[in-house]
Amino acid sequence: MKKHWIGWILSTLLASAAFHIGFMFMYPQLLMTAAMNRLSDNGQRENVWTHAPRMTETARVIVRPSPDLAYSSCVYNLSDGPVQISVQPWGDYMSLSLFAANTDNYYTLNDRRMPSAGAVVIVRGAGQALTDEQSAAAFEVVESPSQRGIALIRRLAPSQAQFNKAHAARESDVCEALGAE
Amino acid sequence: MLKKMAFVLSVLLAGAALGVGSAMLMIRNGAMIGRVENNHWFTSRSVGLVDADPYTRALVARIGLLGLNRQETVYFSRTEDGSGVAFDGACIYRVDGGPLAARWWSITLYAADNFLALNDDDQPSIDATSVRANADGSWTARIAPGRGDAQHWISSRNGAAFSLSIRLYNPEPAVGEHLEDVALPTVTREGCEGAGR
Numbered sequence: 001m002k003k004h005w006i007g008w009i010l011s012t013l014l015a016s017a018a019f020h021i022g023f024m025f026m027y028p029q030l031l032m033t034a035a036m037n038r039l040s041d042n043g044q045r046e047n048v049w050t051h052a053p054r055m056t057e058t059a060r061v062i063v064r065p066s067p068d069l070a071y072s073s074c075v076y077n078l079s080d081g082p083v084q085i086s087v088q089p090w091g092d093y094m095s096l097s098l099f100a101a102n103t104d105n106y107y108t109l110n111d112r113r114m115p116s117a118g119a120v121v122i123v124r125g126a127g128q129a130l131t132d133e134q135s136a137a138a139f140e141v142v143e144s145p146s147q148r149g150i151a152l153i154r155r156l157a158p159s160q161a162q163f164n165k166a167h168a169a170r171e172s173d174v175c176e177a178l179g180a181e
Numbered sequence: 182m183l184k185k186m187a188f189v190l191s192v193l194l195a196g197a198a199l200g201v202g203s204a205m206l207m208i209r210n211g212a213m214i215g216r217v218e219n220n221h222w223f224t225s226r227s228v229g230l231v232d233a234d235p236y237t238r239a240l241v242a243r244i245g246l247l248g249l250n251r252q253e254t255v256y257f258s259r260t261e262d263g264s265g266v267a268f269d270g271a272c273i274y275r276v277d278g279g280p281l282a283a284r285w286w287s288i289t290l291y292a293a294d295n296f297l298a299l300n301d302d303d304q305p306s307i308d309a310t311s312v313r314a315n316a317d318g319s320w321t322a323r324i325a326p327g328r329g330d331a332q333h334w335i336s337s338r339n340g341a342a343f344s345l346s347i348r349l350y351n352p353e354p355a356v357g358e359h360l361e362d363v364a365l366p367t368v369t370r371e372g373c374e375g376a377g378r
Contacts, residue, residue, distance in 0.1 A: 008192060016194025016203070017311060023204040023234040026265065028242035035246055056297065057305065062246055063295040064346060067305045068287050092284050093350055097249055103242050105250045152247055156350075158310050177216070 026133060028103040034146055036101075041077035046148075047083055049074045049175045053162050068113055068158040070166035074151040074175035078144060082124035082134075086174040089118045090166065093156040096121065101146035115139060122178070123151070134178060151175060208239045217360040220367065221265070222257035222347065226359055228373050244295055251357045255283070255349040260342075260358040262370045270298070270340035272373035274334075278366030282356050283349035285309045287317040288366065290324065293342045304328070304336040324368070 007054045038047050038061055055065040065071070076083045087096050087109075092149060096119075097112040102155065109119060119139035122130060125147060157163040209307060217224050226239050233241070241248055248256060261267050261273060276288070287308035292298040297305045307322050313335055314320040323331035324345075326338045337343055347365060356363045 001307045008188065010187075011192040012199065014194050016199035017365075019197045019200025020204045021200075021235070024207075024239050025202045027208065028235075028238040029202070029279075031242040031246060056303070057299050057301070061297055062290075063243070064291055065297070065349060066287060066289060067297060068308050095253060097253070099247055104237055104248065105248065105253075108249060108253045110253060112351070150247065158287075158308050159252055166214070 001181040013157070016146075029101060031102050032099070032150075034099055036075045036150060037112070039073045043075075043077075046075050046077040047060065047175055047177045048112065049153075049173050051167065051170055054157075065115060070155040070157040070163050070170065072153040072155075072170050072173060076123055076144070076149055076151055076175065077177075078123065078128065078147050079146045080177050080179055082128050082130060082178045084120060084134075084138075084174065084176055084178050085120050086120045087114070087118050087153060088168055088169045088172045089114065092162075093154075097152050097154070098123065098142060098144065099150045100144060100151065101148055103144065106145060107142045109140070123149075130178075135177050169170050197323060204239075207236060207336060208243055211331055215305045219257065219361050219365055221263060221362065222365050224255060224257045226251070226360065242276060249353075253351070253378075255352045255356050257347045257365060258344055259347075259368070260344045262344050264370065266370065268324075268337075268340070268343045268378070269325065269343070270337040272337075273323065273329075273371045274337075274343070275369045275371050276303040276322040276324060276335075276366050277369070278320050278322070279364060280313075280314070281365075283309075284351035284354040284375045286349050287345065288322070288335065288345055288347050289342050290337060290340055291346065292340055293344075295344075298343060300336040300338040300340070302338060304334055307333050307335055311319070317355055324364075326374070 006140050039050060040048040057069045057177040059065050075138060090111060095108055097105055098107040100106050109121065120137055121142045122134060123144050124141060125144055159165040215224060245256060287306050289306040290298060312320050321331060322333035322335060324335045324337050328334040
């Protein structure tokens with residue numbers, strides 16, 4: 001009987017360690033998947049920019065938002081091929097950042113490194129080919145570690161007037177599958 | 182056969198409860214490998230990085246999803262004043278700062294749910310563009326339910342057990358190398374509404 005309980009306790013400890021590690025790895029992916037679903041209307045708005053209104057206390061999509069930044073998000077999906085992102089310039093701090101499905105910020109391009117006329121960045125999956133023309137048009141080609149992820153643009157806009165200007169600029173940003181008409 | 186099935190089932194159930202429960206406890210309590218403390222502010226060396234450990238990733242997913250890596254932005258947070266007492270939205274705090282080693286910075290107050298507090302006064306933050314510093318670069322701000330006579334004010338009206346985040350965008354390289362002693366604002370409690378506090 002005693003042997004039975006020792007076996008049970010050891011097995012339970014092993015199982016709990018496995019569940020603990022498994023849950024730790026899954027948790028960021030689960031939250032990121034939930035965020036991607038929220039930002040894309042459950043997949044209805046993928047490969048297109050969504051321009052968030054000014055961050056106020058009623059914003060409840062992403063935790064700890066900055067009220068001083070104008071955010072635009074694009075949930076990209078590479079299942080139909082590479083995705084092209086074009087970013088309009090901004091007169092102050094701005095950045096385009098890419099996040100993989102496990103939350104990693106695997107790429108960032110800010111205004112200091114960006115050409116003054118803006119930039120085109122192509123996101124592709126492993127093994128996805130581009131034409132010479134597509135490659136030549138891109139400022140950078142980036143390989144995404146996951147098929148889905150989030151592209152995020154931050155533009156510094158601490159006042160309503162700055163936010164209005166940022167909103168006008170970002171309306172010309174593009175996020176689209178390269179095969180899209 | 183039934184005994185064996187009961188054994189396996191009970192091991193799996195107890196293992197799942199213990200394993201997931203302990204993981205949730207670590208995530209909720211902010212366990213973070215690579216955590217760096219700096220005068221009551223804290224951060225992680227690994228936020229957003231592709232080499233972040235699973236615990237940091239999990240914590241960041243909960244409190245800072247879509248955070249940038251530290252070459253781009255350094256985030257510090259804190260939940261307590263300079264005496265180590267948890268923030269209370271009904272209290273008045275003085276924030277003393279100086280020049281910060283970044284292209285742009287902000288300090289933002291969040292409620293316990295990690296969203297902006299429902300204060301209805303549009304004063305959730307101060308930033309480098311709104312703060313008027315003295316000739317020597319020093320500045321002072323107030324965190325309180327009301328502005329009072331403060332030039333720079335962050336509202337804690339409905340913040341209750343709030344926390345603060347400081348963002349250092351395009352930080353100077355030294356910031357990332359010296360996270361534990363880079364100069365950050367201090368936060369001092371000056372008083373609280375109600376007796377006994």
